[in-house]
Amino acid sequence: MSEFSDALSLSSSGLKAQAERLRHVSENIANSDTPGYRRKTVAFETVMHGDTPGKVETGRVRLDQSELAKIYDPSHPLADDSGSYEGSNVQLVIEIADAREAQRSYEANLKMFDQARQMSSSLNDLLRR
Template sequence: MSDFSSTLSLAASGMKAQSLRLRHVSENIANADTPGYHRKTASFEEVIEGGQKTGKVTLGKVDLDQKELTRIYDPGHPLADDNGYYDGSNVDLVVEIADAREAQRSYEANLRMFDQTRQMSSDLLDILRR
C-alpha cells in the first residue's frame, strides 16, 4: 500500500505544480495590455526530503522575464513620453496560450495517473476482502 500512497502523492504534487503554473500564465494573459508589465516565468524544482529525492515536484522561484518591453506609439496616452511612445508589456499571447495548453495536458496526465492508482488500490482491497 505504501507504493500506492507514494504514487498518489507524486501525482498530486504534479497537479499542484501545474495548477500554480497555470495561475501565472493566466496572470500574464490578464496583464498583456498593462503598460510596463513583465511576464512571469517559473521553473519546476524537485522536492528533497531528508536529503533524498522524492520524485515530487514543486513550482520554483517566480522570475520576471527580462525581455525588452514593447514600445507603443500613442501620443494621447497619459504614459507617453515626449516622442509619443510608452512601454507596453512583454507578454506574447501565443506563447502564453501554448504554455496554458501544456500545463493543462500535464495536469490531466497527472490526474489520470492519480485516478488509475486509486482504482488499482480499490481493486486490490476488493481482492483482499474475498
C-alpha cells in the same frame, strides 16, 4: 500499500505545480495590455527529501527580462516626449501554448492519480475475498 500512497502523492504534487503554472499564465494573459508589465515564469523543482522523493514543487516566480514593447501613442498618459510608452512583454501565442501544455500535464497527472486510486481499490477488493 505505501507504493500507492507514493503514487498518489507524486501525482498530487504534479497537479498542484501545474495549477500554479496555469495561475501565472492566466495572470500574464490578463495583464497583456498593462503598460510596463513583465511576463511571469515559474520553474519546477524536484524534491529529493522528505517522505516521497521525486515530488514536484514550483520554484521562485521570475520576471521575463526580455525587452518591453515600445508603443507609439502620443495621447496615452504614460507617453514620453517622443509619444511612446513601454507596453508589456507578454506574447499571447506563447501564453496560450504554455496554457495548453500545462493543461495536458495536469490531465496526465489526474489520470495517474485516478489509476493509482483504482488499483488501490481493486487490491483492497481482492484482499477482502
